[in-house]
Amino acid sequence: GEDVEQSLFLSVREGDSSVINCTYTDSSSTYLYWYKQEPGAGLQLLTYIFSNMDMKQDQRLTVLLNKKDKHLSLRIADTQTGDSAIYFCAEMWYGGATNKLIFGTGTLLAVQP
Amino acid sequence: DTGVSQDPRHKITKRGQNVTFRCDPISEHNRLYWYRQTLGQGPEFLTYFQNEAQLEKSRLLSDRFSAERPKGSFSTLEIQRTEQGDSAMYLCASSLEGSYEQYFGPGTRLTVT
Secondary structure, three states: OOOOOOOOOOEOOOOOOOEEEEEOOOOOOOEEEEEEEEEOEEEEEEEEEEEOOOOOOOOEEHHHHHHOEEEEEEOOOOHHHHOOOOEEEEEEEEEOOOEEEEEEOOEEEEEEE | OOOOEEEEEEEOOOOOOOEEEEEEEOOOOEEEEEEEEHHHOOEEEEEEOOOOOOEOOOOOOOOOOEEOOOOOOOOEEEEEOOOHOOOOEEEEEEEEOOOOOOEOOOOOOOOOO
């Protein structure tokens, strides 16, 4: 089945690292994503990783993938107040002609100054 | 900026009325998706177009919902006889065939009173 789970809330101090975790169930997923959503806004694609990789780094963002445990994490280094938002993990699901995204419920990141 | 645009950004309507939303994808993106996001949840897939062909509809899309993409460019999502349960953010995303990146618009927030 399709299910993506995330913890609901994370609070960190400005300058610390944040780690947001996600578990997914579809072992055939080939792409996994992190999106950021600020209040009242749409979703911003932050980064994604192909399932044959176990790590991807992009500036302050590091994605780790443990395919055996179906666990994905997003590490944000030197977290800033502007990083406060909801972060969604998503897996790409293939079915017929469609490649839709299956999202988790989101993790609210609160950055304390 | 040539990102995905959606119109209107907000819509308040009375129960039983019909509403129509518009999405303009990124130029040359031939794939277009509609998602719905309710409060505190991640987006859920509604329907998918490749060019002008609607290739998949979620079971979330009741008979009151219809989506079109007549010329393979912009798309409309119509909800007939709105119900309070239709209140949500309706998100549109687009991607280029062969790419695994879906880019989202700012969404249309629907409130049914």
